[in-house]
Amino acid sequence: MNIISINGSRRKKGNTGLLIQSILKPLEQSGAEVKSIFLGDYTIGACTGCEGCKNSWECVIKDDFQSLIEMMDEADGVVLASPTYWYTVTSDMKRFIDRCYGLIQFPKNRSAWIGKYDGMGKVCVTAAVCEQKDEAHMGNTLTLLTDFAKDIGLSVVDSVKALNCFEAGSIEKEKAALTDAESAGQRFLQQLKYFV
Numbered sequence: 739m740n741i742i743s744i745n746g747s748r749r750k751k752g753n754t755g756l757l758i759q760s761i762l763k764p765l766e767q768s769g770a771e772v773k774s775i776f777l778g779d780y781t782i783g784a785c786t787g788c789e790g791c792k793n794s795w796e797c798v799i800k801d802d803f804q805s806l807i808e809m810m811d812e813a814d815g816v817v818l819a820s821p822t823y824w825y826t827v828t829s830d831m832k833r834f835i836d837r838c839y840g841l842i843q844f845p846k847n848r849s850a851w852i853g854k855y856d857g858m859g860k861v862c863v864t865a866a867v868c869e870q871k872d873e874a875h876m877g878n879t880l881t882l883l884t885d886f887a888k889d890i891g892l893s894v895v896d897s898v899k900a901l902n903c904f905e906a907g908s909i910e911k912e913k914a915a916l917t918d919a920e921s922a923g924q925r926f927l928q929q930l931k932y933f934v
């Protein structure tokens with residue numbers, strides 16, 4: 739089983755990374771091969787809206803983005819996670835998502851788009867972190883990640899959130915969130931076993 743985790747945090751040792759680790763724990767224990775991507779290590783320019791990806795599945799801008807898509811193509815499962823920055827995902831995650839516009843296509847004579855990964859049985863867990871205790875302050879971080887994942891054809895088995903996490907590492911005290919994350923990892927593993 740090949741898994742890719744994509745972390746949109748700006749802090750390598752931050753809460754989002756720790757939340758991802760909890761999700762991945764059951765998968766790593768079962769021997770899955772995990773590639774952990776920290777988006778900040780990659781040069782991903784902003785989508786220019788050129789529509790060059792129309793009818794091609796591919797972005798015409800050449801930078802590190804292509805290597806991430808190759809890993810997504812090969813993956814059986816994807817973990818998508820971001821902290822909340824101003825009620826939404828970080829700009830790193832948003833740039834990555836925008837550049838994925840070619841992963842949906844609008845065939846002629848069809849009212850709806852098709853996702854590159856539709857029907858492939860690729861499984862996904864989405865995850866989000868925020869500082870405030872009130873979930874309203876998470877804004878659309880988690881729903882954006884989940885809607886995006888579904889749009890490109892990933893089968894989202896679970897969505898995990900951790901509230902009340904500010905300083906890097908403070909998620910360690912949010913035991914319930916970490917337990918939820920591990921449970922999501924277990925469901926992720928069960929689905930993967932079904933598909934792979």
Ligand SMILES: Cc1cc2nc3c(=O)[nH]c(=O)nc-3n(C[C@H](O)[C@H](O)[C@H](O)COP(=O)(O)O)c2cc1C
Nearest residue numbers: 747752753754821822823824825868869870903904
């Ligand atoms: C620029 C910026 C904007 C933020 N906006 C929000 C917000 O809208 N709501 C919230 O609850 N937390 C917000 N936070 C707090 C982060 O979501 C929180 O510190 C989180 O744990 C960061 O994850 P990390 O440890 O992976 O970096 C913001 C933090 C920064 C730096």
